[in-house]
Amino acid sequence: MKSILLASVAPMLVLPLAATAQAQETPAAGQVQDQGALGDIVVTARRSAETLQDVPVAVTALSGDFIERQNISDPTDIPQFAPNLTIEQQPASLSAATVFIRGIGNNEPSAVSEQGVGIYLDGVYLARAAGAVFNLIDLERIEVLRGPQGTLFGRNTIGGALQLVSKKPSDDMAVTAKAGYGRFNDWYVKARVDTGYIIGDVIKASIAGQHRENDGWVDNTLNPKSLDPGAVKSNSFALGLQGDFGDVTVNYNFDWDERKGLAPFFQLVATTPQAQAYYSQSPSFGGAPFLVSRDRLGTVQQAGYTEANGETRYRNTTRVQGHALTISYEAIPELTIKSITGYRKFYQDSIVDLSGNGFLRGLVLDFTSPTLVSNQVTPLYNANNAPQKQWQFSQELQALGKVGDINYLLGMYYFYEKSSENNRQSINILSTVGGLPLLDPRITQSVVDGILALNPGLTADSTIGIPATPVQAFGGTSQSMAIFGQASWKPSSLDEKLEITLGGRYTGDDKSIYLAGDVSPVQRGRKSFDNFSWLASASYDVTDDVMVYARVSTGYRSGGLNPRAGVINSFEPEKATAYEAGIKSQFLNNRLRFNLAGYITDYKDLQVQQFAAGSGGATSLIVNAGKVRLSGFEAELTAMPFRGFQIDGSVGYVKSNYKTFEFRDPTSNILLDVSDEAKPVYTPKWTIHAGAEYAWSLGDATVRLRGDYSRRTKIYFNALNNTAPFNEDIVSPPQDNVKARLSVEEINVGGGKLDVGVWGDNLLNQQRLTYGIDFGALGFAGAVFNRPISYGIDARISF
Numbered sequence: 001m002k003s004i005l006l007a008s009v010a011p012m013l014v015l016p017l018a019a020t021a022q023a024q025e026t027p028a029a030g031q032v033q034d035q036g037a038l039g040d041i042v043v044t045a046r047r048s049a050e051t052l053q054d055v056p057v058a059v060t061a062l063s064g065d066f067i068e069r070q071n072i073s074d075p076t077d078i079p080q081f082a083p084n085l086t087i088e089q090q091p092a093s094l095s096a097a098t099v100f101i102r103g104i105g106n107n108e109p110s111a112v113s114e115q116g117v118g119i120y121l122d123g124v125y126l127a128r129a130a131g132a133v134f135n136l137i138d139l140e141r142i143e144v145l146r147g148p149q150g151t152l153f154g155r156n157t158i159g160g161a162l163q164l165v166s167k168k169p170s171d172d173m174a175v176t177a178k179a180g181y182g183r184f185n186d187w188y189v190k191a192r193v194d195t196g197y198i199i200g201d202v203i204k205a206s207i208a209g210q211h212r213e214n215d216g217w218v219d220n221t222l223n224p225k226s227l228d229p230g231a232v233k234s235n236s237f238a239l240g241l242q243g244d245f246g247d248v249t250v251n252y253n254f255d256w257d258e259r260k261g262l263a264p265f266f267q268l269v270a271t272t273p274q275a276q277a278y279y280s281q282s283p284s285f286g287g288a289p290f291l292v293s294r295d296r297l298g299t300v301q302q303a304g305y306t307e308a309n310g311e312t313r314y315r316n317t318t319r320v321q322g323h324a325l326t327i328s329y330e331a332i333p334e335l336t337i338k339s340i341t342g343y344r345k346f347y348q349d350s351i352v353d354l355s356g357n358g359f360l361r362g363l364v365l366d367f368t369s370p371t372l373v374s375n376q377v378t379p380l381y382n383a384n385n386a387p388q389k390q391w392q393f394s395q396e397l398q399a400l401g402k403v404g405d406i407n408y409l410l411g412m413y414y415f416y417e418k419s420s421e422n423n424r425q426s427i428n429i430l431s432t433v434g435g436l437p438l439l440d441p442r443i444t445q446s447v448v449d450g451i452l453a454l455n456p457g458l459t460a461d462s463t464i465g466i467p468a469t470p471v472q473a474f475g476g477t478s479q480s481m482a483i484f485g486q487a488s489w490k491p492s493s494l495d496e497k498l499e500i501t502l503g504g505r506y507t508g509d510d511k512s513i514y515l516a517g518d519v520s521p522v523q524r525g526r527k528s529f530d531n532f533s534w535l536a537s538a539s540y541d542v543t544d545d546v547m548v549y550a551r552v553s554t555g556y557r558s559g560g561l562n563p564r565a566g567v568i569n570s571f572e573p574e575k576a577t578a579y580e581a582g583i584k585s586q587f588l589n590n591r592l593r594f595n596l597a598g599y600i601t602d603y604k605d606l607q608v609q610q611f612a613a614g615s616g617g618a619t620s621l622i623v624n625a626g627k628v629r630l631s632g633f634e635a636e637l638t639a640m641p642f643r644g645f646q647i648d649g650s651v652g653y654v655k656s657n658y659k660t661f662e663f664r665d666p667t668s669n670i671l672l673d674v675s676d677e678a679k680p681v682y683t684p685k686w687t688i689h690a691g692a693e694y695a696w697s698l699g700d701a702t703v704r705l706r707g708d709y710s711r712r713t714k715i716y717f718n719a720l721n722n723t724a725p726f727n728e729d730i731v732s733p734p735q736d737n738v739k740a741r742l743s744v745e746e747i748n749v750g751g752g753k754l755d756v757g758v759w760g761d762n763l764l765n766q767q768r769l770t771y772g773i774d775f776g777a778l779g780f781a782g783a784v785f786n787r788p789i790s791y792g793i794d795a796r797i798s799f
Contacts, residue, residue, distance in 0.1 A: 036643040037590040043143050044163065046486070047152050047409060048400055053584045056499070056539040056549035058146040058597035058634055060650070064167060067139055069706070069741065071180070071759065071794070073212070074133050075099075075119075075162065080710035080737060082144040083634040083652025083687045088771050089133050091266045091784050092352040094232060094259040095318040097132040098771075101146050103630040103654045103683040104159030104576065104603060106557070107717075108622075111388050111419035112476045112513060114558045116574070118149065118157035121164045122253045122324040124342030127417055127478075128390050131320045131346035134257040135236040137190055138208040140167040146634065147578045147599060148555025150533030151503040154413060154482055158555040158576045166253050169206040169242050170194035175799045182792025185225075186214035206240040217787050218265040220302045222358060227314050229302055230787075232261030247330045256321040262314055265300060268292045268356040268782045269769070270729035275779030278430055278463045279360055285375050287361025294729075296767040296785040301358025305351045305382045305426070313384065317349045335401040342394040349386035352423075354773065355379050356782050364428070364465040365436070371454040372447065378465050380780055383425040390419035406489050413482040420475025422517070427468050430779055434460030473517030474563040482507040486535065503535040513561040515568070525568035531556045531575075545586040553578050557607065562622045571622050576603045593638045601630040608661075608719060626660035626675065649690035656680035663720060678719045679727075684712040701747045707740040717772045726781030730772025738763040752799040758792070765789040
């Protein structure tokens with residue numbers, strides 16, 4: 001059955017791809033009109049440099065010039081150019097991201113949760129999804145690797161990997177500066193200086209920096225524009241050093257990113273009748289009006305987080321920094337030894353305002369009041385998650401060599417991290433007066449009788465709030481060690497047309513956790529896991545320009561210990577086995593490039609979050625809930641019909657078929673298989689992109705016009721409706737985006753070159769729900785909406 005599906009993918013796609021296909025690259029400035037053909041892109045999908053068309057892996061690569069022209073500023077901008085990839089910034093955070101590839105990922109932002117898609121910066125693994133959104137100011141390229149990468153990249157790449165590669169220092173001195181201004185007072189300035197070789201032909205360096213800030217696009221009438229939701233100021237810095245010492249090459253990279261501001265507005269989109277009736281009375285108690293709307297709002301009230309001393313806070317602060325040191329030693333032409341050392345830190349102080357309203361007021365249970373009830377501010381859900389911090393150290397050793405017809409890579413890997421967070425929450429739990437003993441057994445019937453006697457306006461069916469201020473505090477350590485190897489055989493007797501590759505990796509993980517805050521006494525736990533991941537692939541060059549391949553690869557997402565529970569609760573690793581077949585091809589003297597990959601992934605022991613909210617605050621359970629088969633394809637096409645004109649596009653498809661999905665019914669305590677009800681999360685069935693670009697000469701300058709269209713189908717944020725009663729209300733609907741750019745490039749200015757461009761994004765001005773959270777037990781659900789139509793101008797000068 002697997003072979004039939006994979007074999008049938010290609011003929012089904014030939015016709016649609018003529019109109020809807022995706023670029024894997026955009027040539028460098030001037031390349032379109034000067035060469036009249038598609039250039040090569042070098043990638044490191046197998047941890048060594050290879051051209052995109054020669055590597056038997058499903059990869060999308062975006063070049064540095066394309067990143068610069070498209071103003072791709074952080075990882076959330078990437079998915080519209082890469083099929084079957086989802087990256088969404090999480091609500092109430094400036095730096096947390098949810099990343100999925102081919103239906104596999106993780107949406108838990110806690111300081112001890114593992115990712116399902118590995119993110120790498122200059123070969124160093126970024127362990128925390130909470131620090132995955134940062135400014136991309138100095139990149140040579142971005143690589144999106146789809147499918148399990150467990151052999152060469154290791155744990156937590158069960159869905160794939162995202163590689164961010166910094167620009168290396170230039171051999172010659174150069175200076176580049178760029179500035180831009182757009183709608184919502186969105187402006188930035190950035191610059192890069194390359195020293196060239198400064199000590200003979202040995203040492204060279206680069207320094208880059210950026211300042212960026214913008215107002216929010218939703219007006220909070222309680223605050224000035226600088227405190228509107230979405231208003232952010234950020235500073236970024238990057239340093240690169242390279243030393244060439246004969247057979248030894250040393251590269252050092254340092255990156256630092258700080259963001260201060262507010263997350264986008266979290267808007268209520270649905271409530272229970274009880275919550276609607278209770279909070280709608282807020283104005284009669286002197287509070288703010290209650291706002292609920294399924295349409296994106298432009299003028300709102302946002303209350304912020306109120307400290308115990310009465311101070312109201314709005315701003316978040318996030319800092320991410322890292323060091324990467326890569327040393328390569330060419331012992332002999334057939335053997336290179338490489339060391340990759342990494343150290344990274346992350347810090348976050350987040351104001352988590354998920355109430356979507358101003359200062360609401362209502363009647364709440366109050367044992368300090370003579371009537372047991374008082375009129376108070378009633379936040380639906382606010383919190384201060386601070387500090388959330390993490391540091392990590394990693395060391396990798398590789399030996400890359402060749403013996404006869406065999407290329408090999410052997411390696412060892414070590415990783416250690418320590419992380420913690422302290423989340424102080426403020427919530428309001430609703431109950432009828434008569435139902436209070438059912439909600440909390442400590443509230444007796446005599447308390448209910450006292451409330452009714454002292455408050456003649458209340459009945460047993462009247463709703464009151466129960467204020468709660470739970471604290472979730474936890475932390476832990478993670479240590480991982482691995483040995484791995486991969487060998488590829490390309491027999492010279494077959495003119496190196498055939499390649500057979502085998503690889504394997506053994507990993508041992510050890511984790512510890514402590515649970516504090518409201519958990520008393522402090523709970524401590526420890527758990528160890530191990531895994532063997534393997535890879536087998538075969539590729540064959542049918543012609544010089546056409547390669548076909550097939551591969552089987554495995555991967556795993558490490559098990560762990562649940563930080564959201566009140567007791568030590570461990571869960572096992574997730575595992576995936578992927579079967580993939582594809583073709584990589586170029587035609588018409590490299591004017592047409594077509595790549596296709598079809599896959600089936602058997603994904604088991606899913607770590608599924610089941611959201612819960614109660615008097616202990618917002619919590620979730622993590623269980624190994626079952627297995628799913630994911631199948632689909634990606635097709636990517638780039639064509640240059642004539643000199644200066646390029647069209648490109650992609651199509652991605654994911655089908656999710658749950659085989660088992662175990663759920664324990666909270667009312668009966670019976671374990672049920674609800675696989676027929678489970679929905680894929682953070683995974684659209686279809687992703688589509690189409691772009692076109694035309695460049696022509698105007699004197700000594702180049703004029704470039706580009707347009708892009710992208711679409712993804714709907715996304716669910718929860719697997720089960722019975723654990724998320726508003727799941728259908730917060731579905732992210734199908735999204736279409738149109739963007740365009742017109743630029744004049746390489747204008748002679750003194751001794752330099754000037755580029756000037758104008759751009760527009762979300763040109764259809766669509767209102768799109770991009771991320772939803774279901775607080776079902778608290779009576780409401782909310783979501784973040786996209787930025788309205790935006791446009792601007794930028795200029796870049798280089799010497």
